[in-house]
Amino acid sequence: MSAEPTDSTNLTGHCYDGIEEYDNPLPQWWVWLFILPIVLSPFYYVYYHFGVEGRSIHDDYKTAVADNLRQQFAELGELKPDRDTLLKYLDDKRWLAVGESVFKTQCVSCHGTNGEGKVGPNLCDDIWKNVYQIEDVTKVVANGAAGKAMPAWGARLHPNELVLVSCYVASLRGTSPPGPVRPPEGKAIPPWKP
Ligand code: HEC
Known part of the structure; x- marks a missing residue:
């Protein structure tokens, strides 16, 4: 310069x-x-x-997510985790997608992206440990299993999310995930719909 x-x-x-x-x-x-x-x-x-709730963008985000969920679930009402409801939504592609999104955010770390099993068991085969009929899926998801090695989700998910994620899990049965799968654990169970 x-x-x-x-x-x-x-x-x-x-x-x-x-x-x-x-x-x-x-x-x-x-x-x-x-x-x-x-x-x-x-x-x-x-x-x-340090102010009141609802001022930070995190609070805004949480409220928006909760509002969105409420809107989505408005037409469902509160789903009961019984056999008929589970079998009904097992075939409902649109609502299964909500179950899938819960699965992808909360469950893949232990059960694998496609349910092939990692720390948690393979959810794609006919061999189950804690499940004999479809209602048992929701029971395990809500209450956990094996001394919380499988965490309890009952208090952490909306009741409809519990039902829909259970339907999604049930829908994985019979699929063949790509890549290695966790070997079967438990015993063979009858099909969801006898
Ligand atoms: C921290 C790891 C972990 C996470 C996260 C997790 N699971 Fe599990 N899950 C396990 C383990 C471990 C078992 C096996 C329990 C046993 O040995 O009885 C299990 C078992 C299960 C079973 C019963 C399988 C069988 O063969 O009986 C279902 C159904 C299930 N999990 C669904 C879910 C769903 C749905 C989510 C997400 C909402 C989830 N899990 C999240 C670890 C996890």
Whole structure:
């Protein structure tokens, strides 16, 4: 860079190894842009993080998700985890998709992306440990099993989510997931629909 014309009145007077420093202060508006956020940040922090519920974007998100779920479930009413309901939604593609989304967020870490089994058993075969008929699926999901190695979801999922995820799990039976599967555990059970 070409040297600026020297104007000794505009120097700070600092000199380091013969290198002098121009006195070019930052514009006032820039300085305020720097200072204002620092001054405002404690108020922001207190308002959004110690304030009442519902102010942070996380709260907004939770409310939006809950609203959405309520809207979706409005037409279902509250599903009962009984045999007839489970068999009915077992064949309902549209609502199975809701069960699938619960499965993909909560269950794949232990049961594998396609139910092939990882820490938890394979859910695609006819061999089951804690399940004999379709209602048992919801019981295991709601109450857990094996001293909570299979966690209880009863308090963590909406009752309709419990039913729909159970239907989705039941629908995995008889599918052939790609890749390695966990070997069967338990005993062969009769088909869901006798
Ligand atoms: C932390 C790991 C873990 C997570 C997460 C998990 N499971 Fe399990 N699950 C297990 C284990 C382990 C078992 C086997 C329990 C046993 O040995 O009796 C099991 C068993 C089951 C069974 C019974 C299988 C059988 O053969 O009897 C079902 C059904 C099931 N899980 C569904 C689900 C669903 C649905 C979800 C998600 C909402 C889920 N699991 C999340 C670990 C998990």
